[in-house]
């Protein structure tokens with residue numbers, strides 16, 4: 001639906017009144033009505049890198065989800081305040097790994113005698129507490145655009161990919177498995193899934209001993225719903241179609257795709273393709289619709305009819321953005337995201353390791 005013209009005008013006026021005092025960041029999955037007001041758009045890696053790009057702006061309004069706003073708070077100065085226009089904009093995947101469960105799993109890995117050969121790598125889509133855990137135990141954060149480099153780095157810490165060290169990958173089993181198998185040359189048998197609801201993750205000592213990738217049992221409730229059947233249907237119905245999906249999709253789906261990448265990579269790949277290319281895209285619907293509008297010379301369709309928007313990304317809508325901006329104009333800060341300073345310091349170690357990765 002087109003955005004309410006009254007609210008558009010109010011957002012514009014509030015942003016103009018705030019001028020350089022506000023910096024608005026928008027993730028690619030945000031609604032059109034919101035993304036039009038972003039000073040910078042990006043995938044989660046680009047937004048983490050760009051969060052500190054405007055050190056003189058006292059307010060950063062983060063149009064995305066909670067873990068991204070936390071990361072922005074960690075990566076910016078204490079003088080800057082990060083605002084999440086709706087606090088209910090969480091991430092179901094990030095919620096699948098609670099810090100107490102992860103600490104508990106680590107103790108079990110210690111008891112099993114494998115923790116000293118294991119490096120934690122956490123996907124950006126995790127709480128600040130889990131990034132802090134990762135920082136304390138010698139690990140790094142990764143995003144979908146640098147997962148391969150991050151895993152290479154992590155295995156280097158324990159003797160290389162060819163050795164017998166392990167990575168504990170949190171919390172997205174699909175990104176971990178897809179990267180390990182497609183990009184590091186590990187096998188599906190090298191990957192085991194740690195179920196936090198079962199003793200010893202549901203793994204025997206032999207399974208744990210032989211594993212190279214210990215994948216946390218988490219997934220994205222949006223990307224996890226794309227199916228092999230949808231890919232096969234698209235290939236049957238659209239001659240010459242190219243299938244492009246996000247690495248949060250299940251391994252079987254990713255295996256059938258022509259291209260796999262983060263949101264930023266999906267946009268760049270489609271932008272570089274010749275007119276007339278037919279695509280089906282397996283990522284969040286706001287982005288797919290925007291791509292179809294931006295590249296009318298290409299035929300861009302959504303991979304699966306039964307998959308819908310990311311409901312938490314969609315919590316950030318124009319009324320919430322207007323409320324956050326107008327409050328600032330009136331001198332009130334609503335919904336600040338403030339990470340505890342000790343957690344932030346430890347999480348920063350893991351985030352800085354990611355930002356220092358090559359490429």
Ligand code: 13P
Pocket residue numbers: 042043044045091125143144145220248261262263264
């Ligand atoms: P990227 O922004 O890294 O592509 O990740 C997608 C996502 O699901 C963010 O929540």
Ligand code: SF4
Pocket residue numbers: 065090091092093094125220221222223284310311312313
């Ligand atoms: Fe979380 Fe998936 Fe939504 Fe991204 S798309 S915020 S991973 S639930």
